[in-house]
Amino acid sequence: MTRLSRRAAVVGLAAVATLALGAGSGARAETKIRMLHVEATPAILEVWNQAARDYEADHPGVTVEVKYLENEAFKAKLPTLLQSDEAPNIIYSWGGGVMRAQQEAGYLADVTADASGWTDRFSSGAANAFQIGGKIYGAPNHLSEVVFFTNKDLMAKAGVNTDDIGSWKDFLAAVQKIKAAGITPIIIGGGEKWPVHFYWSYLVMRLGGSEALTKARAGEDDGFKNDVFVQAGVKLKELADLAPFQDGWLATTHNEAEGLFGDGKGAMQLMGSWLVNAQKNNAADGKGLPEDKIGILSFPLVEGGKGLKTDTLGGINGWLITKGSPPEAIDFVKLLLTHKYQDVLAEKGLYISSVLGTDKLITNPLNKRMAGDLADSTYHQIFFDQDLGPSVGRVVNDISVAVAAGDMSPEEGAAAVQEAWDFK
Helix, strand or coil: CCHHHHHHHCCHHHHHHHHHHHHHCCCCCCEEEEEEECCCCCCHHHHHHHHHHHHHHCCCEEEEEECCCCHHHHHHHHHHHCCCCCCCCCCCCHHHHHHHHHHHHEEECHHHHHHCCHHHHHHHHHHHHHCCCCCCEEEEEEEEECEEEEEHHHHHHCCCCCCCCCCCHHHHHHHHHHHHCCCEEEEHHHHHHHHHHHHHHHHHHHHHHHHHHHHCCCCCCHHHCCHHHHHHHHHHHHCCCCCCCCCCCHHCCCHHHHHHHHHHCCEEEEEEHHHHHHHEEEEEEEECCCCHEEEEEECEEECCCCCCEEEEEEEEEEEECCCCCCCCHHHHHHCCCCCHHHHHHHHHCCCCEEECCCCHCCHHHHHHHHHHHHHHEEEEECCCHCCCCHHHHHHHHHHHHHHHHCCCCCHHHHHHHHHHCCCC
């Protein structure tokens, strides 16, 4: 490829960056790769940034920009960024319906030809999460499970043993017992809504089993207005009526909630695997709870429900390549998803890597437990707000908070999701 044609393939701003670098140091960066993510854990970013520097060292003329946007800002700004002259080349993704919407809008690059043999690094389930119609648009980076994290000291103070919590009825009784001990039972970030949708989602799964979403999508049995979805709202309101959350929960951001849990302000938090590190980063002292003071409780079963305890909710999170990106973009993702970097992330307990074999290196007992859950999962459902697509997902988040707050009935919540599905 000639220098002229190579430059023409690069996103617009690379030319400006080239001039700026050339003026300052005499170097000429012909290609700039923009990677946009939501990861705030410094130790993870240290590994990702090292991979970027290593790639640059082996590829003169290429710079890799690893840029962070806070979770909600990322979701809000990404559609506009993808249409701009500064469109990122590598974007963080939860897969599911949001990814499919991005592909349908023409934002994603088909990298099937470049991924030959590469997908063998992952389980088929993880690899398939970044495929649409048999074509590959990206790759999985890590897996996550949503569980109740518990503060062992506070649970013990309240006289609650998590081994005794198997059903929703048991869980509600435990919440009441914790509250009676003068302890906030549950920390939650209602201000950004998606943390609340974990409750509604899990309740749908426990009530309706693995077929619930499939049938609703197909419009069977009244779709999302089916009693499974209504009863999920009924159960959520049943919990909320116990006033189990911290004061001001409706305005609390997820980062604030993670910090409150790390500060020991509540006995439980329903959150993804990332809480292990996030509670440290967001705690007032920057240390949070020691890992040996944190327990894990799987979401309880619902009496009479079809779901199994081994059905898990979580993410298969990874990277997508955007259309028009230079070949170096996928090349860098390939490097990042090698054992050289993923082994370090696994050994340090920073996340559950998607790369096969890294699970053997996990020493963190919390991550080891969740990795085991995922390995034994009978049905792994990715986050509803991602799986159902951006428009329906927003409504799921909205109704979860509205039902919990008493601003909407469970029936109205289910009907709103169905309406969003009909007009998506």
